[in-house]
Amino acid sequence: MFIRIRQFLNQFFNKSRTINNEPLNKVSLIVIILIDIFILINVFTGLDDISRWHISPNQAYPCYAEWQDYLTQTNKDKDYEIIRRSLTHSINNQPSFQQTYQQVEAGHLGKVSETCLNYAADKDKIKNPENRQIIQTIDQKQTKVNNLDQTNRQIRSQYDSTLLEKIAGQPREQSINAVGAEKAKLELEQNQRNISILKKEISNLKTELITKPESVGFIAFLQDDDKFKTVKKGYQQSSFWYPSIQLAFQSLFLIPLIFIALLVNKFTQARRYGLISLISWHLLVIFFIPLILKIFEFLQIGVVFQFIFDIVSALFGGLLFLISYVYILIIPLVGFGIIKFMQKVVFNSQVQAANRIQKSRCIHCAKKIRPHDIYCPHCGTYQYIECPNCHNVTYKHLPYCKECGSPQNSTN
Template sequence: MFSHIRSFMTKTKSTLFTFNNEPFSKFSILLIIILDIFLFVTILTGIDSEKDMSPSVSVKYPYQCKNHFDPEYQRSVWNSATRGYIYDTFPFSEYESFYIPTHSAYYSGKKVQTYIDKRVAPLCTELYEKIAVFALSDLFKNNKELKNNLRNDKRNVLSEINSIEKRYNTALFEKISSTQQDRDKKIRDKYYTLLEKEKSIDKQIKEIKAVSAYKGYQEYADFVNTNRETFNKEYDSYAFWQPFISFLYLLKFTLPLLLLSLLAHRFSISPVRKVSVPNKLVTLISSHIIIITLLPILMDVLRLIFHIIPKRFLEKIITFLYQYGFIFLGYYFLMFLGIVSIGLVVFFIQRSVAKREKLRKEMKEKTLYIDAYNQSRCPNCRNRVDYSKNYCGFCQEELNRVCSVCHKRTPKHIQYCIECGA
């Protein structure tokens, strides 16, 4: 199969861009592009449907689940009162730290039904069930909303207090006498009222039931502590093997299509087949399907290589260097890698340029030799000569050679024998 692929790739250009040995018209090129886009989108859609059997790591272990098992994770919760973040760590104490991801399915009549994604790992599903015991209760939801509202109220109160403190010297409010203007008294009274309101809001926030006091919270915390090591092992194992499993599902969809296309291509160009328009159409379409099918396969192969070598191997090397204080070796290696990479790029560019220059010179020489033969001139000194003779009488240049096939004399600098064509 691979030898046929190599043979196919050498003929790709003429097969993909010509038909009946004639280049495509602009309209035909447009239709071919539309066909390629349709095939590519269809193949990618089919691959995605197969890959759903092996969900990505972020789907199997959502961050809403993974964060609970990470003791170093800090959940940032926005506090509207202070206009800053509160960093909540396990065991979480903020209402906002508990969230159960759900998906919605829409039905006729604008009915909505929520459900938990079945592709999620069992440990995550069980974790959500533990959280749901207290987080989905009416009391929890009401207190969560109440706490948010109180923080918003406190933000507004603090905003007014700050505004007054910027405009007035509040330290003098105690000295305001009854003889002074009513406006100053009103500002003073408003200021003290706002301070009392702030204290009242703080008191109400403190009186809200703590998250840890809900029934089911302790069971949730015990579940996380008990299963943290198991979760980490399962997560690391799945994160490593998931790309390989996903690649197998990709092959499950693409290999049959690739094999059928290769067989159709080989059948259409078989020497025993009659050269006809239908066969050429089969060759054209199968060629495009092969190329389009190979693209996602090659992309996933590169992704696997990156997954194994740089991401895993280099990560361990960097960890080792940091651990033993040899990180400077890593920088030396990066410099060496950069020098070698740039050097190789320059080398291949120069080699390509040299090859093109050599080919250009060879083509020029061949053209000069052919012109010299047609004009009966010596290719070396450009004087007129008789090619029935073996040497130039002016410069002693050899004019003819013996053909290795027919053993007859033929011009030395002409590529093929003029007697037998060999």
């Protein structure tokens, strides 16, 4: 295996820095690298764009997170808080919640959940001028409460200091506080009464808001378990399949590029178009890099990962670190399979030798030679090998002897 990996790497780097087996000069190599970087950036940009073509689970079920947060809250004011959030940012010219949800469908694949659209429609009913006015009034009264609380804290600090001065027998005219203890006490009591009145008014306004018909309908919608279960199930299924959909679209973007680059590389190698062959080879590598990275990324979050996760969970319970062991075993095997594929298809010495012999070219450097040349005059490579069966000379790397037709050792 290690010998094959070393051969693969040697062939890879040789193809990446030579034109017709002639090494590139440093300037040309720098230019090629800069082109590679530019194309790679654009490939990843294209992959990012196409991966967003299908709407995400959060876009398909935009109500799920807010709905789930509401159901898990234990705050007694949660009905008021969710209605308030629906009104806080509402502006006259702002699109409705339903329009906002549906906007993600434009130019994308996938549909927004019908239940979430109904959810948005109920939220839109709450967004009326009367309810916005109630929220503004609540905010104004709450601001007054906060100001009074701040004033009381300042008065208390002065009141405590005045009491200490009084206990110590210090004359009032020598006090560092502008307000006396009696006056401070009266002001504290008055402010506290005002705070109580304001808080009661705020409570009444909140009750008025959440008992409005549109608010009651919205809260009833939120408390419908069947509707939420439908959204939750759809969101979970969408989250499960979304990585696979993204990989499919990313593959759809990359595979035609890989196929075209491979065809151009094969064609230009056969025609001895060295520079185009080199560039097409670099393009082929550049297109393969993100594909391999996306496949590994998918293996960490996609259907395969979920399948392994479910098996490990069922067999070993909480020992989920065993998933790492599974990947440590699988990934090298996948890498070995890729290398074998590259050796058999891209770097197949028998296929290359057959093409070169048919065109009277050196089996090593692919330069033109005469049919009776035993050694290549360009690189000095011996073109033949002795047949182990008839002991006549036959072509290297071809599967059968040209004299007796017996199978040849494929490693020669």
